[in-house]
Amino acid sequence: MAFKERVFSGVQPTGNLHLGNYLGAITKFVALQERYDCIYCVVDLHAITVWQDPSELPRATREVTAAFLACGIDPKKQIIFNQSQVAEHAELAWVFNCVSRMGWLNRMTQFKEKAGKDRENASVGLYVYPNLMAADILVYRATHVPVGEDQKQHLELSRDIAQKFNNDFGASIKAHGYGEAFFPQPEPLIQGPATRVMSLRDGSKKMSKSEPSDYSRINLTDDADTIAQKIRKAKTDPEPLPGEEKDLQPRPEADNLVGIYAALKGSSKADVLREFGGGQFSTFKTALVDLSVAKLGPIGSEMKKLVQDPVYIDSVLADGSQRAQALAAETMKAVKDIVGFVRR
Numbered sequence: 182m183a184f185k186e187r188v189f190s191g192v193q194p195t196g197n198l199h200l201g202n203y204l205g206a207i208t209k210f211v212a213l214q215e216r217y218d219c220i221y222c223v224v225d226l227h228a229i230t231v232w233q234d235p236s237e238l239p240r241a242t243r244e245v246t247a248a249f250l251a252c253g254i255d256p257k258k259q260i261i262f263n264q265s266q267v268a269e270h271a272e273l274a275w276v277f278n279c280v281s282r283m284g285w286l287n288r289m290t291q292f293k294e295k296a297g298k299d300r301e302n303a304s305v306g307l308y309v310y311p312n313l314m315a316a317d318i319l320v321y322r323a324t325h326v327p328v329g330e331d332q333k334q335h336l337e338l339s340r341d342i343a344q345k346f347n348n349d350f351g352a353s354i355k356a357h358g359y360g361e362a363f364f365p366q367p368e369p370l371i372q373g374p375a376t377r378v379m380s381l382r383d384g385s386k387k388m389s390k391s392e393p394s395d396y397s398r399i400n401l402t403d404d405a406d407t408i409a410q411k412i413r414k415a416k417t418d419p420e421p422l423p424g425e426e427k428d429l430q431p432r433p434e435a436d437n438l439v440g441i442y443a444a445l446k447g448s449s450k451a452d453v454l455r456e457f458g459g460g461q462f463s464t465f466k467t468a469l470v471d472l473s474v475a476k477l478g479p480i481g482s483e484m485k486k487l488v489q490d491p492v493y494i495d496s497v498l499a500d501g502s503q504r505a506q507a508l509a510a511e512t513m514k515a516v517k518d519i520v521g522f523v524r525r
């Protein structure tokens with residue numbers, strides 16, 4: 182069966198949005214709206230899989246929404262909403278808890294990383310997190326999912342869940358007139374020179390919201406001076422930049438900065454090395470500061486302006502939630518019939 186093409190993705194409201202979120206995900210969200218119907222979600226249900234201060238969560242939710250808007254996602258043409266306003270996400274996640282296998286979840290590297298050594302003390306929600314992620318995507322029967330490299334394994338699990346649901350309930354899906362498959366196989370969109378932006382302090386670690394040192398990342402709300410300072414302090418190595426992309430491979434910090442420059446510029450690493458190869462890092466860093474400030478400065482100021490108006494932000498989320506729920510409710514009706522639940 183051909184499924185209607187639709188994009189879904191989500192971002193957690195768990196602290197500062199950074200350059201990794203921007204280059205790995207949000208810039209893609211913006212570009213995709215030219216070609217697809219898109220649904221972009223602030224995933225607050227995911228956020229509470231680890232403790233969130235209830236007096237802080239609303240601010241963080243509004244800030245991610247502000248970032249979507251400031252980066253240029255059109256809330257009238259596309260859907261922007263927060264997950265907890267559409268109960269169908271949690272409802273479908275329960276069904277998926279019963280489709281997904283313990284063995285599958287036990288392989289999830291993100292759970293292992295986040296739970297760390299104290300696994301007994303991790304929330305059950307953190308463990309079944311990928312099932313909820315599958316529900317987020319499939320409750321809209323979305324076909325394309327732009328994410329950074331770190332979400333690849335979760336996306337593969339979503340595909341496995343879709344396939345197992347289609348197999349397990351195959352006869353019922355057919356009997357209810359949905360053909361061979363009810364859920365599509367959502368395709369991850371992980372492309373470009375910055376699908377895994379690394380820490381500015383350590384090229385072997387991912388840039389992340391939870392890293393204690395603020396110098397490890399560039400936040401979308403950092404001002405020009407802070408951006409400049411962080412890039413100047415970014416770890417490098419003593420060699421000049423290479424002329425060829427393959428020579429970046431053993432040099433993670435150089436590779437990371439070249440990837441960031443390429444992604445901000447909308448070009449490739451090879452192009453960047455054609456321009457800067459053979460030169461010193463100091464020259465390249467000056468160019469990177471200028472480019473970063475030019476691209477991120479206006480976004481940061483627009484975000485700061487938008488968060489001053491929570492009434493407007495909340496109206497965007499309310500409107501988006503209503504439109505999202507209309508779509509999700511259709512899917513849940515069908516899922517209930519397929520699974521065999523009696524409904525009104």
Ligand code: TYM
Binds near residue numbers: 331377
């Ligand atoms: P989250 O909130 O951790 O990150 C949001 C998006 O940013 C990408 N990202 C990065 N990309 C490149 N380099 C980095 N250093 C970097 N850090 C983060 C992430 O890959 C992601 O695309 N589980 C998801 C949220 C989610 C979701 C979904 C995504 C919930 N349901 C359904 C897609 C579809 C997460 O925690 O993203």
